[in-house]
Amino acid sequence: MDLRCPKCNSTDLKKVSLAYQQGLYRTDARTGLSAALVGGNGPDLIVGRATTHASHQSALSKQLSPPAKWSYLKVVSWSVLAFLCVGWLVFYVNTVTTNSSSVLSSPLTAFGLISGAAFVLQLFLVWRHNHSAYQERFADWDHSFICQRCGAVSQHG
């Protein structure tokens, strides 16, 4: 193994995945707390977790973070929330404009169909990301090294 930094030619390289783990060990308590919060399943809690996550991570370990898998839970939570908000709006406008209490009127049916299609599309996109783009990025990340002299990140192997 003759790894050299492409920037300063130093051989003092460390695997990015290792540097990342070392940078994160102080924040283990946070991880436990957020895991407990996620049990609530709401979008607010998920957003809260993401914010806490970002603010507690050091700038360096953030730069070294592995690629993230897209979360089905996140997509589903936001979809349900959007569905309820927009659905209520469509229902309200529909009731006011047509003065009809029929639940199966055409705007609502159209909304239901579009929502269903959008939901399936989102799940497909998450699945595709996790099975192709994510795998590639993770492999790249796993082959990345950080120079301990100048901090440049380069890929080897």
Ligand SMILES: [Zn+2]
């Ligand atoms: Zn270097």
